[in-house]
Amino acid sequence: MNLKISALQFTRDVKSGNISAEDFVAKTMERIQNVDDKLHAFLSLNDKAVDQAREIDKKIKSGEKIGQCFGMPISIKDNICIKDTRTTCASKMLENFIAPYDATVITKLKQQDAIFVGKVNLDEFAMGLSTEFSAYGPSKNPWNTDYVPGGSSGGSAVSVSAFECVASLGSDTGGSVRNPASFCSTVGYKPTYGLISRYGLISYANSIEQIGPLTRTVEDAAFMLNLIAGLDSNDDTTVNNNSEDYLKDINSGIEGKKIGIIKEMIGEGIDPAVLYATKDAISKLEGLGAICEEISLDMIKYSVAAYYIITATEAGSNLARYDNLRYGYDFSVEGYEFNSYIEKARKKFGPEVTRRMILGGFVPSAGHAGKYFLKALKVKSKLIRQINDAFKKFDLLIAPTVPILPFKIGEKINDPVSLFLIDINTVTANLTGKPAISIPYAISNGLPIGIQLIANSMDDKLLLQAAYALEKTVKLPEVPI
Amino acid sequence: MTKIGLEIHSQLTKLESKLFCSCKANYREFEPNTNICPICIGLPGSLPRLNQKAVEKATMIAMELNCSTPEKIAFFRKNYFYPDLPKNFQITQLNIYGDTSVGGKGIIMVGEKKIHITRIQLEEDPGRLLYEGSSEKNQITLVDYNRAGTPLVEIVTEPDFENPKEVREFLNILSNLLENLGVSDPSLEGAMRADANVSIEGGNKVEIKNIGSFHDLEKAVHFEITRQQSLHSRDIPIIQETRHWDDKRKITISSRSKEEDLDYRYFLEGDIPWVRIGNEVKEKLKAEMPESISSKKQRYVSKYNIPVQVADVLSADKFYSNLFEEAHTKENAKEVANIITTDLMGLVDTREKRESSKLTSSHLKDIVDSIQSGKIARNSAKNALYEIVKTGKKLSDIISELDLGNVSDESELSKIIESVISEEPQAVEQAKSNPQTINYLVGKVMQKTKGKADPKLTLDLLKNKIS
Numbered sequence: 001m002n003l004k005i006s007a008l009q010f011t012r013d014v015k016s017g018n019i020s021a022e023d024f025v026a027k028t029m030e031r032i033q034n035v036d037d038k039l040h041a042f043l044s045l046n047d048k049a050v051d052q053a054r055e056i057d058k059k060i061k062s063g064e065k066i067g068q069c070f071g072m073p074i075s076i077k078d079n080i081c082i083k084d085t086r087t088t089c090a091s092k093m094l095e096n097f098i099a100p101y102d103a104t105v106i107t108k109l110k111q112q113d114a115i116f117v118g119k120v121n122l123d124e125f126a127m128g129l130s131t132e133f134s135a136y137g138p139s140k141n142p143w144n145t146d147y148v149p150g151g152s153s154g155g156s157a158v159s160v161s162a163f164e165c166v167a168s169l170g171s172d173t174g175g176s177v178r179n180p181a182s183f184c185s186t187v188g189y190k191p192t193y194g195l196i197s198r199y200g201l202i203s204y205a206n207s208i209e210q211i212g213p214l215t216r217t218v219e220d221a222a223f224m225l226n227l228i229a230g231l232d233s234n235d236d237t238t239v240n241n242n243s244e245d246y247l248k249d250i251n252s253g254i255e256g257k258k259i260g261i262i263k264e265m266i267g268e269g270i271d272p273a274v275l276y277a278t279k280d281a282i283s284k285l286e287g288l289g290a291i292c293e294e295i296s297l298d299m300i301k302y303s304v305a306a307y308y309i310i311t312a313t314e315a316g317s318n319l320a321r322y323d324n325l326r327y328g329y330d331f332s333v334e335g336y337e338f339n340s341y342i343e344k345a346r347k348k349f350g351p352e353v354t355r356r357m358i359l360g361g362f363v364p365s366a367g368h369a370g371k372y373f374l375k376a377l378k379v380k381s382k383l384i385r386q387i388n389d390a391f392k393k394f395d396l397l398i399a400p401t402v403p404i405l406p407f408k409i410g411e412k413i414n415d416p417v418s419l420f421l422i423d424i425n426t427v428t429a430n431l432t433g434k435p436a437i438s439i440p441y442a443i444s445n446g447l448p449i450g451i452q453l454i455a456n457s458m459d460d461k462l463l464l465q466a467a468y469a470l471e472k473t474v475k476l477p478e479v480p481i
Numbered sequence: 482m483t484k485i486g487l488e489i490h491s492q493l494t495k496l497e498s499k500l501f502c503s504c505k506a507n508y509r510e511f512e513p514n515t516n517i518c519p520i521c522i523g524l525p526g527s528l529p530r531l532n533q534k535a536v537e538k539a540t541m542i543a544m545e546l547n548c549s550t551p552e553k554i555a556f557f558r559k560n561y562f563y564p565d566l567p568k569n570f571q572i573t574q575l576n577i578y579g580d581t582s583v584g585g586k587g588i589i590m591v592g593e594k595k596i597h598i599t600r601i602q603l604e605e606d607p608g609r610l611l612y613e614g615s616s617e618k619n620q621i622t623l624v625d626y627n628r629a630g631t632p633l634v635e636i637v638t639e640p641d642f643e644n645p646k647e648v649r650e651f652l653n654i655l656s657n658l659l660e661n662l663g664v665s666d667p668s669l670e671g672a673m674r675a676d677a678n679v680s681i682e683g684g685n686k687v688e689i690k691n692i693g694s695f696h697d698l699e700k701a702v703h704f705e706i707t708r709q710q711s712l713h714s715r716d717i718p719i720i721q722e723t724r725h726w727d728d729k730r731k732i733t734i735s736s737r738s739k740e741e742d743l744d745y746r747y748f749l750e751g752d753i754p755w756v757r758i759g760n761e762v763k764e765k766l767k768a769e770m771p772e773s774i775s776s777k778k779q780r781y782v783s784k785y786n787i788p789v790q791v792a793d794v795l796s797a798d799k800f801y802s803n804l805f806e807e808a809h810t811k812e813n814a815k816e817v818a819n820i821i822t823t824d825l826m827g828l829v830d831t832r833e834k835r836e837s838s839k840l841t842s843s844h845l846k847d848i849v850d851s852i853q854s855g856k857i858a859r860n861s862a863k864n865a866l867y868e869i870v871k872t873g874k875k876l877s878d879i880i881s882e883l884d885l886g887n888v889s890d891e892s893e894l895s896k897i898i899e900s901v902i903s904e905e906p907q908a909v910e911q912a913k914s915n916p917q918t919i920n921y922l923v924g925k926v927m928q929k930t931k932g933k934a935d936p937k938l939t940l941d942l943l944k945n946k947i948s
Contacts (some may be wrong), residue, residue, distance in 0.1 A: 081526045094525065101519055103526060202525040207751030235528050236753055313748060317560050320569035321523050325624065338564050364746045373748070 001027045003163040004478075007072055007220040010166050014060070014070040021060075021071025025053035025115055028073045032117065032164045035481055040139045041158035043078050044086055045118040052115050059113075067113030068227060074109065075165040077153050078119040079126055080211065081200040082106050089202050090134035091124045092348040093322045103200020104235065105169060105211055105228045112227050117165050120155025124350045125319065126171055126204045128152050129179050129422055132413050133352040140409070141184060142481045144446055147406040150183030152176040156214045157184035162481050167220055169228075171201055173209035174307050175401075175426025178438035181214050182401035182450025185440040185476060187467070188214050189221040192457045193433035194239040196225075197232035203318040205311035208430040218439060218468040222246035225460065239458070246461055254469045255289030257395045257462075262454075264300035265399035265425045273444035274400045281441055281451045282398065284473045290466075292398070295390055299383040300428055306383070307427040308356075308420055309363045309376035316360025319353070322346070355416060380431050387432045391456040396466050399425050401438035401450035425452060435460045437467045440476055448476075482683070483706055485648060486640035487698075488676040491659055492606060492633050493538050494666045499630035500605045501529035501572065508627035509669065521630035523568035528752050531556075535632040536583065536756055538664045539603040541770055542634055543584025544763070545662055546598050553757050554603075555581040556750040561743055564622065565607040567629050572750050573604035581755075583634070589658075591651045597639040606631040628671075640678065640686075645703045648677070652695045657797045661774050668832040679705045682713060685721035689733050692726045701726045705733050777802060785814035791822050800835055801826065807842030813849045820848060824863050828870050839873025840866070847876040860932035861885040885933065891942070894926075894934060898942050901925045912947055919943060 001023055005013065013019045029049060036042050046052075056071035076082060079089045081099035083106075088094045102110065109116075123133035131139040131154030139154040141147040142162040149158045153170025157180030160168050170177040172190035181188020190212040201211055213224035225246045232238045259282075266278055282292050322328060323338075324345025349357065363372035390397065403425055412419050429436035434457055438450040451470065455463035496506040502520035505511070519527040536554070543550050557575040574582035584601030608629040614620035636655070642648050652675075656667035667673045675698050680686045689705055692698045709719050724733040772780075774796050781792035796802050801821050809817040825845075829838045848865060851857045857865065857880060868879045879885065901922060902909055912919040919940070926939050 079526075087525070089525070097525065099526065100524070101526075199528050200526040203752075206528075207749075234530060236531055237751070313746070314751065317558050317570050317746070317748070320560060320562065321525075321567065323562060323564075323569055325564060326522075338562070342562055361746070364748055366744045366746075369746075 003027055003031055005166070006217045007166045007215060008217070008223055010072050011068065011070045021053040021056045021115075022050060025071060025073050025117070026050045028117060028163075028165060031162075035142075035162055036164065038140060038145055038481070039142055039158050039162055039164075040137055041120050041155040041162065041164055042075070042118045043088060043090065043121050043136055043155070046085075046116050049073065049115050049117050056113050056115075067111055068223075069109065069112040069114035072114050072167065073117045073165045074114050075118055075120045075156060075159040075168040076106070076116050077122055077126075077156050077168070077170045079122060079171060079202040079204075080105065080169060081202070082116060082119070085119065087119065087202065088136075089125045090122045090136055091350070091353070092135045093327055093345075094202075097327065099200070101200065104197035104232045106200060108228050120153075120159050120168060122155055122170075122176075123152035124353050125202070125315070126152040126173055126176055126209075127315065127352045127356055129175065129419060130407075130409075130412070131155065131180070132409060133350055135350050138409055141406055141447075142479050143185065143406070143443075143448055145481075146408055147447065148183065148409050150180030150402070150406065152180075153188075153214065154180045157181050157186050157188065160184070160186045160214050160216060161479055163479075166216070167224055168214045169211055169224075170214050171204075171209055172212045172426075172430065173205050173311060174423050174430050176209075177212040177214060178401050178426050178436060178450070178452060179422075181438045181440075182452075183406040183448060185443070185448035185450070185479065186214050186216060187218055187221050187437065187439050187471075188212065188401075188450070189225070189437040189464075190429060190435065191225060191229065191460050192239070192435045193430075194237050195229045195241060195435070195458075195460060197228075197230075197235040197238050199232055199234035203314075205314040206318060207314060208310070208433070210430075218437070218464055218471045219247065219250060221437065221467075222250055222464045225464075241458070244461060246464055249461075250465055250468045252465045253288060254285065254466045257290045257466065258393065259285060259290050259292045259466075260295035260390055260394035260397045261292055262300070262397050262399045263294050263296045264298065265403070269421070270400070270403040271405050273405060273442070274403055274449055277442040277444070277449045278398070278400045278451060281470060285398070285466075285470060288469055288473070293394075295394065295397070297383070297386045297390060297428070299379055299386050300424070302379045303383060303427050303431060304420055304424050306376040306379035307423065307431060308359070309372050310380065310431070312356045312360035313364040313373055314360070315353075315356050316364075319349075319357065322348075352416070383428065384432045387428065387434065388456075395455070395459075395462060397454040399452050399454070401425060401452040405444060405447045405449065429454050433457055435463050437463055439467050439471050439474070441470075441474055443476060446480075483643050483679070483681050484640035485642035485644075485702055486678045487636075487638045487642070487648065487651070489636045489638075489652075489655065490606075490633050490674045491636065491665050491667070492631055492669075492672045493535055493664050494669055494672050495664050496532065496534055496538065496632055498532055500532050500535050500603070500632040501630055504630065506631055508631060511627050513623070513625040513627060516627040517629070521567065522626050529572060529750075531753050531756070532632065535603060536758070537766055538662075539583040539601065539632075539634050540758055540763070541662055541766055542636075542659065542664060543587065543601045544767065545658055545770070545773065546584065546587045546589055546601065546636070548584035548587030548598055548601055549580065550584060550758065550763060551580045551582075552759060553581065553755045554583055555755050556753045557747045558750050560746045563607070564624055565610050565629070567608065567626055571605060571607065572753070573635075574602035575747055576600050577747070583758075589651065589654060591647060591654060594641075594647065596641045596651055599637040599639055601637070602635045604633050604635060605629070606633045640680070645699045645706070648702055649695070649699045652698065654797075656695070657774060657799070660799045661771060661802075663771060677702050677705075679709065681706060681709045681719075684709070684713065684719045687719065687721065687733075688723045689726055690723060690736070691728075693728060697726060697728065697731075700731055701733060704731065708733065781814075781818065785809070785811070785818070787815055787818045791818050794822050794826070804840075804842050804845060808845035808849070813846070813853065816849045816852060817845060820845065820862065820866070824866050825870075828867060834870075838870045840870045841873075844869045844873075844876060851876060851880075855935050855937065856880070857885055858932050858934070858936065891938070894930075894938060894942060895946075897926055897929050897934070898939070898946060901929065902946060909947060919947070
């Protein structure tokens with residue numbers, strides 16, 4: 001049984017009877033048993049996965065109508081709610097939170113006969129980019145287990161990269177899908193803000209985050225998008241995509257397309273190997289008929305600062321509900337006093353969440369908002385203006401997904417600011433609501449490098465076409481695990 | 482000079498569902514924590530889903546109070562920790578970044594006085610806290626989230642009031658307006674609540690919170706003015722602070738909590754996109770709005786010649802004006818108005834009595850018809866009304882059961898008149914010389930018939946017999 005096939009290949013193989021869903025899912029569960037001790041991608045497993053696959057095989061045999069996933073094994077980041085399943089956000093605070101409902105993306109995938117093999121690791125409440133801030137321990141990079149897999153959707157990227165599932169859903173607030181995709185050599189795609197319902201995604205910074213797929217191929221990302229995008233009455237911020245088919249015409253090519261190379265994302269601090277890969281990608285795109293030109297978006301200088309101020313403010317509010325009345329410690333009524341209890345309960349947060357709660361209480365507060373929060377909002381609107389101007393001239397923008405290579409576990413954990421700065425290339429798409437994708441591009445000293453493309457709002461189809469074209473120029477070695 | 486400003490919270494009790502989910506807006510009949518869902522208790526991953534009807538009703542209120550209504554509205558988060566607040570922030574509206582709440586500046590007339598509205602905002606009500614236990618030591622707090630997420634409008638006024646009487650008049654007018662608009666039933670427990678701010682002689686402003694009813698609001702304001710005046714007269718400075726209304730002792734108490742220092746860290750609620758309320762929407766809403774109280778009043782006066790004071794009382798109250806609208810014709814309007822304002826209002830003067838009243842508009846119509854055709858006397862009509870309210874029986878049945886019919890039989894009435902004439906020779910003589918005194922004799926006949934004699938027939942017969 002070859003587990004190293006794409007999602008689309010899986011559906012074709014099951015449909016044609018080449019393989020059974022049960023066999024594939026059983027082998028996948030076996031694979032998880034074998035490798036996850038080393039990788040720690042999963043926080044919990046679905047012990048009914050094989051049974052569910054068997055049911056799907058039965059449906060196929062009896063000629064019943066079958067969903068487009070055909071029992072495809074998918075992993076889900078543990079900040080997305082699956083009914084009757086523990087959803088921890090990799091936090092002690094939600095250690096025992098059993099979601100009483102399905103996220104919209106889960107409902108849609110269930111309707112398409114997907115199988116959720118388990119919930120995967122993340123930085124606590126999706127705050128971080130290495131998975132080291134998970135309260136349940138870090139995930140490891142399958143390319144070299146001494147290294148971080150990126151984050152916050154680290155578990156998603158690891159599980160896809162190490163063949164513990166064929167696809168995964170993560171969430172991307174400032175790069176949390178694209179960053180681990182880049183570090184683990186998978187495709188990671190953050191769609192236009194509002195394209196995928198956030199209902200059931202536990203909020204970190206709700207005004208800029210999106211659920212996004214991590215997959216082996218660009219086609220698989222388009223396939224996943226077909227299944228989960230579109231208006232949702234449970235999320236007022238969703239947009240109508242007129243049931244767009246993102247797979248159709250994905251091989252249209254990029255001839256004549258204008259691509260802007262973002263100057264601020266290949267400047268100071270970039271790893272030479274990453275710069276080399278980026279330049280190589282640009283020349284490949286030119287070879288395919290694209291016209292590439294450098295462009296400066298100088299607001300990017302302030303983007304990371306603005307990003308951390310805005311996300312901390314929203315996080316401070318979104319996480320305020322964890323006050324120990326319903327989450328946190330068991331408590332006896334005796335001696336209960338609200339304020340002291342909140343204080344006690346909130347000690348369940350790990351260091352990164354605590355840091356951002358403190359920041360989130362400070363930057364929007366009276367007397368400081370003008371200096372921080374309101375200024376950050378100004379940067380955000382200026383950045384939107386700049387990028388919209390850029391899209392008057394260009395069809396797409398290009399930059400490395402992350403300016404550096406994966407780093408060693410523990411290497412930067414005591415230096416939060418240096419961690420923050422790694423987000424420089426990914427936060428712009430979130431702050432401006434634009435779609436962006438990371439595709440595996442190169443391996444340097446055994447560590448992956450991803451290239452990022454960014455498109456204008458609702459140009460997701462164009463973005464996927466371009467990513468598909470670039471992907472076709474790449475041939476990478478297999479993951480060594 | 483005394484300055485009083487108000488913040489009135491009115492639930493939109495007539496809406497089917499809560500502001501951001503489909504739980505019932507009418508939470509009152511549920512067992513604790515049974516009218517809840519992932520959204521209104523803020524479970525992780527849930528998102529608010531704006532109730533468009535609530536936006537429409539709140540916009541109607543803004544238009545009714547002559548407020549400006551912006552083209553686009555937005556929602557904000559007000560962040561503070563409190564156990565009745567499931568998310569530890571409240572979704573509300575704010576006007577500090579331009580006018581983005583459902584209503585901007587507006588005016589309500591209280592008699593000849595203009596009361597300026599500062600703004601109207603749409604927001605969610607928190608849950609309810611219930612306290613159990615006798616002393617502070619063994620007190621426990623229970624949380625009921627049934628109310629959490631109920632749609633609420635907050636109406637903020639400028640400090641235009643100068644005394645508690647104006648406050649009371651304003652609140653009466655406001656609750657009548659809201660009831661007439663069909664958005665709220667102000668008589669429901671907790672449907673309308675208010676905070677007040679009071680200052681005297683240009684001094685510091687004191688906020689009074691926790692006032693559960695309009696009745697207590699007037700009292701609280703009165704108490705606070707007296708308290709401040711007494712301090713002022715002794716040259717004791719009045720501190721700017723928040724005071725709580727003590728329901729039991731009927732006094733205001735300085736709140737030791739630092740509530741006034743709270744920093745709400747307001748910011749835009751990203752989960753709810755801006756809502757456009759364009760002119761076409763406003764025109765549509767205007768067309769759906771019921772006739773305003775002032776327009777009703779004007780119509781009653783000009784079309785039916787109903788006295789201004791009667792029209793005033795009748796139009797202000799939806800219960801009575803609805804009865805009037807259904808019962809009246811052009812001919813009987815004045816009499817219907819009269820029966821309602823002089824007799825019925827005294828009979829059903831509380832919410833409970835209104836609800837249990839069996840009276841319908843057709844009863845009212847029958848009564849007026851019977852008076853006008855001389856079947857029953859005005860006095861008997863009042864008795865009949867009392868019976869109808871209680872039993873809902875048909876007027877004709879009540880007339881025969883209680884023998885309320887007019888004595889309009891000539892021979893029977895003649896006999897009674899003759900006995901009066903023989904008993905009152907002096908009055909008869911007087912009436913002969915001074916016809917105006919004949920009313921005394923009419924009164925005597927009425928006494929004997931317990932008010933059931935047809936007044937016109939009695940007068941005619943009396944005149945005949947005397948002359």
